[in-house]
Amino acid sequence: MTISPPVSESDSRILKLYRSSIGKKLLTGITGLAMSLFVVVHMLGNMTLFFSAEAYNQFGHFLEQVWPLTYLIELVLTLSVFLHASLGIQLWLTKRQARSEAYAVYESAGQSPEKPSYQSLSSRSMIVSGAVLGSFLVWHLLTFKFGLRYSVSGSEMRDLARLVIEAFQQPLYTVSYVAVFSLLALHLRHGLWSAWQSLGALNQNVRPLAYGLSLIMAVLLVLGFGILPLAIYFGLLS
Numbered sequence: 001m002t003i004s005p006p007v008s009e010s011d012s013r014i015l016k017l018y019r020s021s022i023g024k025k026l027l028t029g030i031t032g033l034a035m036s037l038f039v040v041v042h043m044l045g046n047m048t049l050f051f052s053a054e055a056y057n058q059f060g061h062f063l064e065q066v067w068p069l070t071y072l073i074e075l076v077l078t079l080s081v082f083l084h085a086s087l088g089i090q091l092w093l094t095k096r097q098a099r100s101e102a103y104a105v106y107e108s109a110g111q112s113p114e115k116p117s118y119q120s121l122s123s124r125s126m127i128v129s130g131a132v133l134g135s136f137l138v139w140h141l142l143t144f145k146f147g148l149r150y151s152v153s154g155s156e157m158r159d160l161a162r163l164v165i166e167a168f169q170q171p172l173y174t175v176s177y178v179a180v181f182s183l184l185a186l187h188l189r190h191g192l193w194s195a196w197q198s199l200g201a202l203n204q205n206v207r208p209l210a211y212g213l214s215l216i217m218a219v220l221l222v223l224g225f226g227i228l229p230l231a232i233y234f235g236l237l238s
């Protein structure tokens with residue numbers, strides 16, 4: 001059984017694609033990759049705080065100055081987040097309905113070298129990790145983007161460095177952020193290679209490589225994001 005409404009002849013090709021399972025997978029993959037690109041750039045941008053508070057604030061200020069580009073990126077990101085989440089939920093519901101009954105014990109498919117199974121904790125927890133990441137994003141934006149507006153004295157520049165440092169001096173922020181980064185890694189560990197798979201970019205030869213690279217990327221991201229809150233919390237950065 002499928003939850004998608006029937007596709008009529010008059011529907012546009014885009015709508016047909018959106019309603020088909022293949023189209024949903026494709027759009028989930030494309031939006032997921034767009035967000036992953038943002039996440040990598042954001043992580044690298046965070047690293048400027050290791051150089052100095054000035055460098056971090058200058059970077060934030062620069063992004064405010066190139067506002068037409070920033071607004072465009074924000075628009076693409078917002079659309080990607082909503083599309084990705086709604087398609088992810090639809091795909092998950094369809095899969096759940098397709099299973100006549102849930103497995104009492106979850107057993108991974110065959111591990112033979114000819115047809116290895118790519119099921120993992122990461123692939124099975126996508127809906128949960130995705131839901132937590134969505135809620136995190138609301139909290140994150142309320143704290144940093146729309147939160148307290150400190151200014152660098154004598155200028156109009158936002159003092160984002162002060163905001164970030166004050167947040168991660170509190171255990172609530174550091175512990176929850178590090179926990180969320182672990183879930184982000186879990187989500188991307190499956191999401192990254194699965195997106196390329198949905199785009200048809202992987203054949204049997206490169207699939208194990210993409211699978212391994214996704215794991216490496218996920219680990220680098222959790223380390224790259226996690227190091228800043230931990231450094232601040234333990235007083236190495238103030």
Ligand code: HEM
Pocket residue numbers: 039042046060063070074077133140141144145160164177184225226228229
């Ligand atoms: C230590 C980790 C992080 C720090 C210190 C951090 C810091 C910030 C700050 C200061 C802003 C506001 C920038 C501004 O208003 O100019 C921001 C925005 C944002 N962050 Fe993070 N962030 C972190 C992790 C993440 C993660 C893991 C995600 C996604 C999963 C994320 C997604 C976003 C988004 C979508 C925005 C809004 C961007 C925009 O509207 O231009 N951040 N972050």
